[in-house]
Amino acid sequence: MIISAIGQGFLWGILGLGIFMTYRILNFPDMTTEGSFPLGGAVCVTAITNGVSPIFATLLGIVAGMCAGFITGMLYTKGKIPVILAGILVMSGLNSVMLFIMQTPNLSLLKQPKIQDFFTNLNLPDHFDIVLLGLIAIIIIVGLLLFFFFTDFGQAYIATGDNENMARSIGINTDRMKVIGLTLSNGVIALSGALIAQNDGYADIGKGVGVIVIGLASIIIGEVLYGEVTFIERLVAIVLGSIIYQLLILVIIKAGLDTTYLKIFSSIILALCLMIPRLKEALNLKTGLEKGE
Amino acid sequence: MKNKGIIGSIIALAVVLIGVFAYQMGSRQTGAATDNKEELKTVGILQFISHPSLDQIKDGVIKGLKDEGYEDGKNIKIEFLNGQGDQSKLNSMSQQLLEKNSDVLIGVATPAAKALANATSDTPIIMSAISDPIGAGLVTDLKNPGGNITGVNNLTPVDQQLDMAMEMFPEAKTVGMIYSSSEENSKSQIDRAEKRATKDGLTVKKYAISSSNDIAQITQQACQETDYLYIPQDNTIASAFQTMINESDKAKKPVFVSVDNMVKEGGIATVGQNQFELGVESGKMAADVLSGKSKPASTPVNVIDYGDMIINEDKAKELGITIPEKIKEKAEVVKGE
Numbered sequence: 001m002i003i004s005a006i007g008q009g010f011l012w013g014i015l016g017l018g019i020f021m022t023y024r025i026l027n028f029p030d031m032t033t034e035g036s037f038p039l040g041g042a043v044c045v046t047a048i049t050n051g052v053s054p055i056f057a058t059l060l061g062i063v064a065g066m067c068a069g070f071i072t073g074m075l076y077t078k079g080k081i082p083v084i085l086a087g088i089l090v091m092s093g094l095n096s097v098m099l100f101i102m103q104t105p106n107l108s109l110l111k112q113p114k115i116q117d118f119f120t121n122l123n124l125p126d127h128f129d130i131v132l133l134g135l136i137a138i139i140i141i142v143g144l145l146l147f148f149f150f151t152d153f154g155q156a157y158i159a160t161g162d163n164e165n166m167a168r169s170i171g172i173n174t175d176r177m178k179v180i181g182l183t184l185s186n187g188v189i190a191l192s193g194a195l196i197a198q199n200d201g202y203a204d205i206g207k208g209v210g211v212i213v214i215g216l217a218s219i220i221i222g223e224v225l226y227g228e229v230t231f232i233e234r235l236v237a238i239v240l241g242s243i244i245y246q247l248l249i250l251v252i253i254k255a256g257l258d259t260t261y262l263k264i265f266s267s268i269i270l271a272l273c274l275m276i277p278r279l280k281e282a283l284n285l286k287t288g289l290e291k292g293e
Numbered sequence: 294m295k296n297k298g299i300i301g302s303i304i305a306l307a308v309v310l311i312g313v314f315a316y317q318m319g320s321r322q323t324g325a326a327t328d329n330k331e332e333l334k335t336v337g338i339l340q341f342i343s344h345p346s347l348d349q350i351k352d353g354v355i356k357g358l359k360d361e362g363y364e365d366g367k368n369i370k371i372e373f374l375n376g377q378g379d380q381s382k383l384n385s386m387s388q389q390l391l392e393k394n395s396d397v398l399i400g401v402a403t404p405a406a407k408a409l410a411n412a413t414s415d416t417p418i419i420m421s422a423i424s425d426p427i428g429a430g431l432v433t434d435l436k437n438p439g440g441n442i443t444g445v446n447n448l449t450p451v452d453q454q455l456d457m458a459m460e461m462f463p464e465a466k467t468v469g470m471i472y473s474s475s476e477e478n479s480k481s482q483i484d485r486a487e488k489r490a491t492k493d494g495l496t497v498k499k500y501a502i503s504s505s506n507d508i509a510q511i512t513q514q515a516c517q518e519t520d521y522l523y524i525p526q527d528n529t530i531a532s533a534f535q536t537m538i539n540e541s542d543k544a545k546k547p548v549f550v551s552v553d554n555m556v557k558e559g560g561i562a563t564v565g566q567n568q569f570e571l572g573v574e575s576g577k578m579a580a581d582v583l584s585g586k587s588k589p590a591s592t593p594v595n596v597i598d599y600g601d602m603i604i605n606e607d608k609a610k611e612l613g614i615t616i617p618e619k620i621k622e623k624a625e626v627v628k629g630e
Contacts, residue, residue, distance in 0.1 A: 002309065002313065003313050205475055206475065226296055
């Protein structure tokens with residue numbers, strides 16, 4: 001169980017990294033997530049059932065997610081639609097796109113090749129295939145992100161998020177940065193969707209519901225637990241946050257709480273994590289006053 | 294990296310991973326001989342979502358087990374988990390049922406059965422009321438499943454339903470079929486119904502809804518263009534059925550449904566399957582597997598494709614429809630709520 005949760009944590013951690021690129025760096029929540037996540041899975045599973053090799057199918061899923069992000073970006077920058085609305089529009093539109101691609105709301109991968117088969121065939125103990133797959137994917141993504149953010153281009157991207165006016169005044173095309181950010185971020189999110197669909201063994205158009213909460217939870221748990229850290233540490237913290245979130249859910253299931261009401265427990269965990277900085281602040285404030293007197 | 298918290302966490306993570314890895318590799322060699330203990334057998338039930346008909350199936354499963362002499366707390370332990378429609382939770386719950394050493398697993402509704410099937414290929418799985426096990430990739434052959442999965446396949450009695458509708462509305466020329474595009478089972482039922490209705494010389498108009506918010510408008514449209522409406526077993530429509538009935542009542546068009554309790558809620562009639570009975574059948578199959586009487590691989594899937602006629606007399610009166618005596622004799626008559 002713990003190993004399975006850690007493996008899931010890795011896969012969901014990729015989602016967290018994808019959301020991080022827009023939510024924390026560009027400072028806006030991207031609702032496209034809830035569409036590009038299941039889209040990645042839908043494209044990947046459809047491709048596999050049509051005989052495409054799992055690795056290539058996963059790449060197709062990523063490309064599909066990037067297209068979705070690109071559309072949101074264009075609606076936002078060129079169409080001047082507020083970004084949350086643009087994301088929601090694309091998200092709900094993708095529902096039909098997925099139905100069109102899969103021709104059914106739920107497509108199964110039973111008895112089909114999957115990307116983790118390579119690791120499964122190594123005859124490892126249960127769930128270690130997923131852990132390995134997740135770990136490798138995380139290392140690749142974190143590596144690429146680090147490489148990206150330390151190029152001039154990546155620095156310009158960060159500057160856009162930090163202070164858009166400043167960035168524009170030194171000649172950065174901020175609109176282009178936002179479009180690229182949304183495109184890349186949704187590609188990463190779709191990768192996570194494709195991997196999770198293969199791990200789960202099916203794609204479903206309903207899979208996107210609530211995933212943004214899981215992604216935000218990883219980011220926030222990572223921030224709250226590890227505080228101010230360097231950039232690379234931040235990325236690692238998100239993945240750790242994701243694993244911790246999965247473990248917390250596991251604790252809830254294990255503790256024998258009625259799983260009928262699982263969602264409120266995940267909401268409570270998240271709300272508590274979000275409030276921790278405030279609670280800390282409130283406590284600090286109190287001691288500060290005492291000293292003043 | 295300087296942050297001690299992060300480094301600590303990574304080390305902890307690595308220790309757990311390597312520790313469990315080493316332990317499991319080790320126990321692989323020594324294992325096998327140790328699990329001969331006489332324990333209560335465990336039945337794991339995974340339900341997709343809380344929903345009146347699925348709840349009935351679950352209760353039926355427990356009854357079916359009891360009928361065969363397996364009672365929770367006495368000679369078996371029933372572990373029940375409900376995924377509440379959350380796909381990702383269904384997986385971790387499947388894992389958990391396996392961790393509890395379930396001797397037989399029961400999946401209520403297709404997504405639950407799929408999650409279980411994906412989690413294990415050894416532990417026997419009984420599908421409970423799955424309408425299209427082949428389409429869902431659960432079994433490849435109904436007569437000879439071959440793997441670790443068998444169970445009850447409930448085919449909605451579409452033919453019987455349309456025959457009954459024909460008898461009740463002999464003058465009808467077009468039938469409107471409303472279904473939700475996000476439900477696999479619903480769509481496959483509509484495909485079957487369309488085939489049958491076209492064969493009988495009716496014109497079929499299909500209307501897909503993408504969420505319960507579309508129901509009012511689509512129903513209005515459908516009522517204008519057709520003589521009566523036909524609704525498959527569809528969770529989205531079931532939860533917003535009152536909206537549909539409000540609209541169809543305004544247009545004075547009858548709604549032919551596929552689930553018995555929807556007749557009470559305002560549908561005109563159906564040929565329905567008793568969900569509880571479906572559950573009982575699955576429970577009995579699970580009991581046979583528990584007692585060792587049968588193995589999933591050689592147990593044919595139990596296909597149930599018949600049902601009982603149910604009509605709502607109040608609704609018929611309200612819409613000015615006279616029900617042929619022939620049907621009235623055979624059918625169970627209910628009053629609207």
